[in-house]
Amino acid sequence: xxxxxxxxxxxxxxxxxxxxxxxxxxxxxxxxxxxxxxxxxxxxxxxxxxxxxxxxxxxxxxxxxxxxxxxxxxxxxxxxxxxxxxxxxxxxxxxxxxxxxxxxxxxxxxxxxxxxxxxxxxxxxxxxxxxxxxxxxxxxxxxxxxxxxxxxxxxxxxxxxxxxxxxxxxxxxxxxxxxxxxxxxxxxxxxxxxxxxxxxxxxxxxxxxxxxxxxxxxxxxxxxxxxxxxxxxxxxxxxxxxxxxxxxxxxxxxxxxxxxxxxxxxxxxxxxxxxxxxxxxxxxxxxxxxxxxxxxxxxxxxxxxxxxxxxxxxxx
Numbered sequence: 001x002x003x004x005x006x007x008x009x010x011x012x013x014x015x016x017x018x019x020x021x022x023x024x025x026x027x028x029x030x031x032x033x034x035x036x037x038x039x040x041x042x043x044x045x046x047x048x049x050x051x052x053x054x055x056x057x058x059x060x061x062x063x064x065x066x067x068x069x070x071x072x073x074x075x076x077x078x079x080x081x082x083x084x085x086x087x088x089x090x091x092x093x094x095x096x097x098x099x100x101x102x103x104x105x106x107x108x109x110x111x112x113x114x115x116x117x118x119x120x121x122x123x124x125x126x127x128x129x130x131x132x133x134x135x136x137x138x139x140x141x142x143x144x145x146x147x148x149x150x151x152x153x154x155x156x157x158x159x160x161x162x163x164x165x166x167x168x169x170x171x172x173x174x175x176x177x178x179x180x181x182x183x184x185x186x187x188x189x190x191x192x193x194x195x196x197x198x199x200x201x202x203x204x205x206x207x208x209x210x211x212x213x214x215x216x217x218x219x220x221x222x223x224x225x226x227x228x229x230x231x232x233x234x235x236x237x238x239x240x241x242x243x244x245x246x247x248x249x250x251x252x253x254x255x256x257x258x259x260x261x262x263x264x265x266x267x268x269x270x271x272x273x274x275x276x277x278x279x280x281x282x283x284x285x286x287x288x289x290x291x292x293x294x295x296x297x298x299x300x301x302x303x304x305x306x307x308x309x310x311x312x313x314x315x316x
Contacts, residue, residue, distance in 0.1 A: 054103035064106030
């Protein structure tokens with residue numbers, strides 16, 4: 001029994017020695033960026049340049065380092081990868097605000113540390129600063145803004161705080177825009193509207209010029225189309241109905257009238273004639289088309305007058 005216990009103890013010691021001397025990876029390596037061991041936010045300004053130095057702490061062998069800008073990998077030179085690696089962020093702009101840079105351990109990318117750029121800058125305003133609209137239409141003034149920290153936005157009109165009228169003015173604001181909607185603009189809405197952005201760094205403004213012109217009377221397309229159809233159908237039916245007379249082009253049958261036409265005596269004819277062709281007006285296709293044209297023009301004038309009177313009554 002004692003012999004068995006001794007054998008078991010020797011086997012246990014052997015296994016313990018094997019486990020202790022087995023080669024294993026060191027997982028206690030720590031990454032630092034600019035001496036910081038945790039993720040942090042780097043405050044900076046547009047136009048500046050920042051250097052980020054990543055180093056491995058507690059390493060027992062050479063470690064490869066990787067840099068990422070957001071999800072994209074940064075290309076590094078061969079001598080800028082082992083145990084220590086640096087990247088230079090130059091010409092920083094407003095668009096770099098919120099961009100993250102991450103340093104990862106090559107053999108175990110779960111070991112990483114990140115730096116987020118906090119680019120502070122005064123408000124930047126943009127938008128369509130001139131609009132001309134008709135009275136009674138709707139208009140929107142869009143003021144686009146970029147700022148860090150976020151700016152306080154407001155609208156002014158002619159250097160005074162805009163007095164908002166219910167159901168006439170509406171303001172919609174997001175982190176990147178301030179929109180003023182005006183429903184059914186009036187002559188009194190003429191003026192200069194200023195978009196004001198206030199931040200702890202600076203106050204900026206952008207002027208929007210709104211010009212309200214008189215409402216123009218637009219000729220409706222439907223009556224014109226209808227009138228053209230009527231003219232076309234009238235001419236077609238009229239020509240079809242008189243096709244025999246048009247083809248024959250008969251001269252006046254009255255001999256006396258012929259003589260009078262030859263002697264330019266046009267006042268005592270027995271029937272009206274066309275002064276252009278000296279045919280009977282009932283046989284002359286020119287006179288017939290001319291007559292139809294006069295009728296159609298009278299109808300068009302009547303329709304136009306009716307439309308104008310209707311618009312005048314609505315305006316009053």
